[in-house]
Amino acid sequence: QVQLVESGGGSVQAGGSLGLACTASGSGYVFGSYHMAWFRQVPGKEREGVAHITTSMTVAYADSVKGRFTISRDNAKSTLYLQMNSLKPEDTATYYCATRFLGGHWNSGNSWKYWGQGTQVTVSS
Numbered sequence: 523q524v525q526l527v528e529s530g531g532g533s534v535q536a537g538g539s540l541g542l543a544c545t546a547s548g549s550g551y552v553f554g555s556y557h558m559a560w561f562r563q564v565p566g567k568e569r570e571g572v573a574h575i576t577t578s579m580t581v582a583y584a585d586s587v588k589g590r591f592t593i594s595r596d597n598a599k600s601t602l603y604l605q606m607n608s609l610k611p612e613d614t615a616t617y618y619c620a621t622r623f624l625g626g627h628w629n630s631g632n633s634w635k636y637w638g639q640g641t642q643v644t645v646s647s
Contacts, residue, residue: 524548524636526619531641538609538645544602544619544638554597557623559634560604562615562643569618571629573604582628587613609645616640 530542542560546553560572573593574582581593592605602619620634627633 524551524621526621526636526638528617528619528638528641531617531643533644533646534609536609536611536645536647539605539607540609540643541606542604542617542641542643544604546600546602546619546621553595553600556621557628558593558595558602559620559623559628560593560602561618561620561631561634562613563618563640564615569631570615571627571631572617574628575602584629606643609643611645611647614643614645616642 525547526544528542528544532540534540555577557576559574561569562572563569572584572587573591575593575595583591590608594603618640619638622635624633624635
């Protein structure tokens with residue numbers, strides 16, 4: 523079993539910045555050996571892939587956040603990060619980190635096995 527804990531959520535004004543972190547742990551889980559991803563979800567909507575980073579540090583972003591968000595990881599700290607700049611009201615959502623890619627499309631929630639409990643991000647106009 524893998525435990526993921528997100529932190530860093532909060533309320534900010536449009537145009538502001540926020541940094542999220544996700545710490546991972548678990549018996550037999552070596553952080554550096556697994557791909558990681560950030561997802562977000564709003565009520566009534568499907569969980570949406572935000573960004574993805576592989577074990578080799580290759581990254582991918584949803585078009586809606588490209589150029590504004592940066593995903594990174596520190597394997598020594600078993601921590602995943604998401605730096606969010608130029609925030610917009612439409613970025614408001616609960617943000618989740620995920621690990622253990624199961625195959626398929628990275629931006630599909632069904633492609634990931636383990637999830638954190640989420641952290642709320644609210645962006646006001």
